Amino acid sequence: MVTLAAILGTLFPGDVPQRTAAAPPGQEPLPDIEIEPELQNQLMSDGDSGYLIYFREYPDLSLAYDMNWEARGRFVVNALQQAAARTQKNVRTYLDAQGTGYTAYWIDNVIVVDSSSMNTFNGLMSFSEIAALRARRNPILYEPVESAVSTCSPDAIESNITHIGADQIWALGYTGEGIIVANIDTGVRYTHQALVNQYRGNLGGGSFDHNYNWWDPALGGSDPVPNDWHSHGSHTMGIILGDDGAGNQIGMAPGAQWIACQAFEGDDSELLECGQFMAAPWDLDQQNADSDLRPHVVNNSWGDCLQYADHWYDGVITSWHALGIYPVFSNGNAGSQCGYPYPPGLNTVGNPARAGNVTGVGSTGRDNGQYATHSNWGPTDYLDTVNPRGYPDLKPQILAPGVSIRSAYKSSDTAYGTMSGTSMSSPHVTGLVALMWSAAPCLVGDYAATETIIEETATPIPYDDGIGGGAHVPNYATGWGEINALAAVQSAMEACGGFTFGPDSIINTAPNAVVTHTFTLSNLGLADTYTLTLTGGGWPAALLTATPLAVGAGDSAQVAVRVDVPDLEGSDTFTVTAQSWGEPVDVISVTGTTQASIVAGLELTPPSQAHTGNPGDIVTHTYTLTNTGNYTDTCDLVLSGNIWVTGLVGSAAVELSAGASAQVDVEVDIPPQVASVIIASDMFTLTATSRDNGSETANATSTTFTGVNPGAGLSGNQTGAGLIGTQVSYEFTVTNAGDYTDTFGLTVTGAWTAALSADSSGELPPGGSTIVTLTVDVPPDAGDGELGLVTLTAASGLDAGVQTIATASTAAEWYKFYLMLILR
Known part of the structure; x- marks a missing residue:
């Protein structure tokens, strides 16, 4: 990949130029206070302006990275608050004396001045603790490039969620439990059916x-x-x-909890205040801030349209890192909001996604895994010094679905709609971090390790970003590729030495039975031992697997539970809990549900058939009777509808266990007085009825013909050849070789996939024929010269026992294909 340094001159105008202020009369400015030209110009033009005062001191927070979650938060917040109180004191006293309105923050050592005169501004030049004076910012909400209200109510998981494998993580037992997520956005409708249960402020009832x-x-x-x-x-x-628990499964981590801070009704001060709230949430009186209650990951679907690095939010992001909060930002969109074309091209990523120490997210389609052309590109001039992985100017880091994403709307508690944009992509990554940290607690607060796993497990999307070398990975349009949630979580668990246990088991059975539930325990780390505990359930149950259970590194073991089902209908659920011995201790529970009910079921096959014979012959019709129910049943067999003498061979009562089958033969006596020159037939119906459930029956019919001599004909065997991965077609002629109108059923069997143009010849008169086409697929992995034999069978409709076959033998070729290319 061509790095930023190679294209810097043509892409970036550089950082915003900064200079010292013009000296007020009789005062020399401090030469190292940086002042943005825009701010200076605005003051000179208007006489007053609001601005941001950045202070020099930022505390050393390096010790925090080795602390646990609670101690880490308290240490960082205390250090930030002390630094701000100490260094802002004199300036705040000065602003108060000037009657200037302002808001002071500690998340970054900054004061936001509402508005001041040029004289007040010039007076700040005497404060050596000030590092920079910058103009106010007005970041934008990254509006969706498309949106629509949804009226459908799906009963399945949204395809953007299944496409990246989040549902497969849920099957492992991880849905984000124990993780707090947050967004700085336009707020959240907390009573929405898909969000209310996950709101941390929901006390229940x-x-x-x-x-x-x-x-x-x-x-x-x-x-x-x-x-x-x-x-x-x-x-x-x-x-x-x-997740509303009833079909609207729209989110990545439905087991996580959320908090939120509303912004974008004002300006930069709202975003600074939200950033501070995330570090140590406070009560509704803005008192009693508590870092223990901070979220683990914050989603930010907002930014700007600048094409150079703007560092105004750096302090917030740096503090979040020290606190262990994972920052996720949308890359921004093409279209009217920033005036970029589709695709937007190089150097279009906005701030703060442009920052080197945040995960910048672009878009793929809803579920097609392809780059979405609204998604802004890198590179960035804000180089990554935290987790560069050899590409410090790379943006975006990762992609996620961002086209026609269905999720909650604000208009009602049941409202949903679709939106498109990178604003929809970054929440997928936020949810993925929640899943990873829930499944792999050793990664909580570790930004670099988490981002590395997300990038390493991503599905690559090669793309030509125009810097040379054609389509490649990583690149400035698709980064490392699209998130693969399942692979990321599994890799995270391997890094932490966790395990999976499940999935939950449901068995349907008959009363008075014994069933065994089986669960898989997979050890993703070093060899470990697990204590198994069986609890709950009212029916007799026993753990068949010895506990404690030792499982080798990377190995799996089966955990079995036997349930003795009583002689009654009903349902019962037990829980098996596995607790690891190794550090960190992990506990996972699974459930087994046994549902007992009497289900009767009978099947007779084939449902209809025909046979032929001569006058005086005894013709046998053979059926298979299967008990498709879940208990042992006795079936009574009855014949009806016949004129000729017809009888069962053997007992008229058959006892079958669940799933068992038995052969049933019916003999038909063709009357000897029927003249052989006269075509005659007789039909009967065979009925099987359950003794325990008289409404459960199965029926089959059969016809016996006499005076008919059916015959089936197929044209001869054929041979052919085809290139691997292609199809070869054969034509066969089906002929009625009998003396009466007949219809021939056609079937094909063989090792290679084959298909027929029709499954029946249609009605053919004696001597009549028709052509059917047989198509054979030559497998793409077939060896040169490998033969695939396919058999075509034609069976008489008058007598299933009258059949004929023909074969098609196909040779795979691949050398010939390359030879033709060489000769050209």
């Missing part, structure tokens, strides 16, 4: 506590209930974890 779980910087405590003014925030949160 219709009660809610919004303290520490919701904040609106614009309205503060006067807006005490989570809400959404746009739908964007509800939609992104739904993609992270949405």
Whole structure:
């Protein structure tokens, strides 16, 4: 890959130029206070302006990375608050004396000035603790490039979720439990059916506590209930974890919990305040901040349209890293909002996704795994110093589905809609981090290791980003590729030495039976031992697997539970819990449900048949009777509808265990007085009835002909050849070789896949014929000269025992194909 340095001159104008302020009369400016030209110009033009005051001191937080979650949060927040209080004190005293409105933050050592005069601004030049004065920012919500209200109510998991394998992680027993996610967005409709159960403020029973779980910087405590003014925030949160428990499975990590901070009704100060709320959420009075309640991962589907690095939010992101909070940002979209074409081309990624220490996310289609042309490209001039993996200027890092994504809408508790954009892609990654950290707790707070796993397990999407070398990976359009959730979680568990146990088991059976539930315990780490505990359930049950259970590194073992089902209908559920001995201790529980009910079922095959014979012959019709129910049943056999003497061979009562089959023969006596020159026939019906359930029956019919001499004819065997991966066709002639109108059933068998143009000859008069086409698929992995034999069978409709066959032998060729290319 061509690096940023090679194309810097043509792509980037560089950082925003910074200079010192012009000296006020009688005062020399401090030469190292950086001032943005835009701010200086605005003050000179308008006489007053708002601005951002950045301070020099930022505490050393390196010790935090070795602390546990609670200690880490308290250490970082305390250090940030102390640094801000100490270094902002003099400036705040000065601003207060000037009567200037402002808001001070500690998440980054910054003060946001609402508006001040040029004189007040110039007075700040005397404060050596100030590092920079910058203009106010107005980041934008990355609006969807398409959106629509959804009226359908699917009863399956959304295809964007299954496409990247999140549902397969749920089957392993991990849905994000124990992980708190958050978004800084337009708010969240907390009562929405797909979100309410996952809201951390839901106390159950219709009660809610919004303290520490919701904040609106614009309205503060006067807006005490989570809400959404746009739908964007509800939609992104739904993609992270949405699930209503009744068919609307729209989210990646439905077992996680969420909190939220509402922004984009104002300006940069809202985003700084939301960033601080994430570090240590506070109550609805904005008091009693508690870092223990911070989220693990924050989704940010917002940014700007700048084509150079803007560092205004750096302090927030750096503090999040120290706190162990994983930052995910959308890359931004093509279209009218930023004026980029489709695809947008190089150097279109916005800030803060442009930052080297965040995971920048682009888009693929809903479920096709292909680059979506609305997704903005890198490279970035804000180089990655945390986890570069050899490509420090790479953006995006990763892609996720972002086209026509169905999720929650704000208009009602049951409203859903589709949106397209990178705003929809980043929540997939946020949900994936939640799944990874839930399944692999040793990774919690480890940004670099987590991002590396996500990138290494991604499905590559080669793409030509125009820098030379054709389609390649990674690249500035598709990064390392599309997230593969299952592979990422499995790799995370291997890194932490976790295990999987499951899936849950459901067995349907008859009463008074013994069933065995089986579960798979897979050890993803070093050799470990597991304690197995069987609990719950009212029916007699026993753990058949010895406990403790030792499982080698990377090995799997089966855990079996026997249930003695009583002689009654009903359902019973037990739980098996596996607890690892090794560190870290992990506990996973699975359930086994036994459902006992009497299910009767009978089947007679074939459902109809025909045979022929001469006057005075005894013709035998053979059937297979199968008990498709779940218990041993006795079936009574009855013949009806016949004129000729017809009888069962053997008993008229057959006892069959569940799933068992028996042969039933019926003999028909063709009357000797029927003249052989006269075509005659007789039909009977065979009925099997369950003694335990008289409404359960199976029927089959059969016809006996006399005075008929059926005959089947097929043209001869054929041979052919075809290139591997292609099809070869053969034509066969089916002939009625009998003396009466007949229809011939056609079937094909063989090692290679083959198909017929029709499964029947249609009605043919004596001597009549028709042509059928047989198509044989030559396997793409067949060896040169390998033969595939396929057999075509034609069977008389008058007598199933009258059949004829023909074969098609196909030779695979592949050397000939390459030879032709060489000769050309």
